[in-house]
Amino acid sequence: MRDACKEIPDLVQSLAGEMQKLQISQARLEDNVQTLTNRVDNVEIDTRKSIDAYLEVQAQKVEKELNEWLEVKDREISAKIESDVKTVVEQATAAASVARVVESRAADFPVGRHVVGYWGWRDRTVADVGPDAPYFMSPAMLVPDLGELPLSLSLGVLGMPGISAYFGLLEVCKPKEGEVAVVSGAAGAVGSIVGQIARLKWCKVIGFAGSDAKVKWLKEELGFHHAFNYKTNDVTEALKQAAPDGVDVYFDNVGGELSSAVVNSMREWGRISVCGSISGYNESSLPKATIIQPAAIYKQLRMEGFLYSRWHDRWEEGITQLTQWVREGKIKYCETVTEGFQNTPKAFAGMLQGDNLGKAVVKV
Numbered sequence: 037m038r039d040a041c042k043e044i045p046d047l048v049q050s051l052a053g054e055m056q057k058l059q060i061s062q063a064r065l066e067d068n069v070q071t072l073t074n075r076v077d078n079v080e081i082d083t084r085k086s087i088d089a090y091l092e093v094q095a096q097k098v099e100k101e102l103n104e105w106l107e108v109k110d111r112e113i114s115a116k117i118e119s120d121v122k123t124v125v126e127q128a129t130a131a132a133s134v135a136r137v138v139e140s141r142a143a144d145f146p147v148g149r150h151v152v153g154y155w156g157w158r159d160r161t162v163a164d165v166g167p168d169a170p171y172f173m174s175p176a177m178l179v180p181d182l183g184e185l186p187l188s189l190s191l192g193v194l195g196m197p198g199i200s201a202y203f204g205l206l207e208v209c210k211p212k213e214g215e216v217a218v219v220s221g222a223a224g225a226v227g228s229i230v231g232q233i234a235r236l237k238w239c240k241v242i243g244f245a246g247s248d249a250k251v252k253w254l255k256e257e258l259g260f261h262h263a264f265n266y267k268t269n270d271v272t273e274a275l276k277q278a279a280p281d282g283v284d285v286y287f288d289n290v291g292g293e294l295s296s297a298v299v300n301s302m303r304e305w306g307r308i309s310v311c312g313s314i315s316g317y318n319e320s321s322l323p324k325a326t327i328i329q330p331a332a333i334y335k336q337l338r339m340e341g342f343l344y345s346r347w348h349d350r351w352e353e354g355i356t357q358l359t360q361w362v363r364e365g366k367i368k369y370c371e372t373v374t375e376g377f378q379n380t381p382k383a384f385a386g387m388l389q390g391d392n393l394g395k396a397v398v399k400v
């Protein structure tokens with residue numbers, strides 16, 4: 037059994053190369069990479085302590101949190117570095133994995149079953165999965181029998197992104213038949229599911245994504261009523277054309293100016309579900325965008341952020357419904373799969389550049 041944490045410095049160096057291509061400040065990058073490397077070198081992890089299961093990672097999600105850690109040095113995560121080095125090493129690459137249990141002393145996690153958990157970028161690990169085990173975001177969970185469906189869907193439409201889309205739309209926005217629903221990051225893991233659920237709830241669905249190919253996919257494959265490339269279209273003008281009476285529901289994955297334009301195009305009593313703000317994840321200072329308060333006041337809008345973990349106790353309900361819709365062909369999914377654990381940084385940087393259609397995963 038290898039101690040997977042020792043692989044992090046290599047991955048971080050490789051990631052640094054990829055991030056340079058994204059033109060992130062060199063000094064900032066080097067500083068953060070060095071910090072992480074030093075801390076990893078200084079950490080001794082007793083992987084044999086409170087062992088409950090051995091896990092072999094089979095597919096891996098590419099997440100943005102590592103980017104946040106590298107770039108957002110002064111925020112919450114770096115506070116955790118000071119307080120608990122071990123925790124942050126485990127969380128620094130806070131990606132989820134789906135893994136097969138290869139050895140276990142935990143009765144609820146038998147050998148051969150698959151589990152999903154946040155173990156970061158690693159190809160195998162030893163994890164405490166007991167009832168009192170500490171966890172990041174979500175405790176390790178057994179993957180239900182997916183039958184013929186790919187296991188990696190438990191990181192996408194049948195996992196955290198699916199739960200975020202399902203409850204984040206239905207519980208926060210409560211869309212009604214005939215309403216206009218807009219989603220940004222529409223061709224991503226969460227957005228592509230949000231738009232399809234809104235369509236199943238008989239809304240008129242409008243998506244914004246970053247390429248013509250994505251726009252085509254949203255309209256021709258996923259049944260979005262309208263979709264626009266936000267890089268080549270003026271968002272306000274696009275909404276005037278597609279939703280002349282205004283927008284009722286906005287599922288926000290990106291934040292920034294795009295979101296200000298949508299919020300300023302909303303109708304009275306509109307609801308906004310704030311899921312992500314990826315447009316600002318690479319910025320060293322908070323991005324500036326047109327203010328939304330006048331629209332919020334005069335149109336009496338309601339805006340609510342959420343973390344998917346809010347609905348942890350309703351996980352089964354959400355996954356059961358999503359699985360049924362996938363099996364019935366009512367929800368389609370796409371995965372952008374990168375082969376090879378060593379290519380994780382490349383996949384991560386690609387995701388930030390919008391290379392992915394649907395969920396970005398790494399096949400370890």
Ligand SMILES: NC(=O)c1ccc[n+]([C@@H]2O[C@H](COP(=O)([O-])OP(=O)(O)OC[C@H]3O[C@@H](n4cnc5c(N)ncnc54)[C@H](OP(=O)(O)O)[C@@H]3O)[C@@H](O)[C@H]2O)c1
Nearest residue numbers: 200224225226245246290311312313314315342343344390
């Ligand atoms: N609150 C929660 O509990 C929760 C749960 C899951 C995810 N999230 C957040 O929700 C968002 C979507 O997650 P996801 O898994 O669906 O993402 P994803 O599949 O990884 O998609 C990311 C997409 O964001 C788009 N993007 C990148 N930079 C952008 C920019 N500057 N402006 C507009 N779009 C940009 C890119 O597509 P384009 O080609 O369209 O630009 C990229 O493909 C993320 O911000 C994530 O952090 C939050």
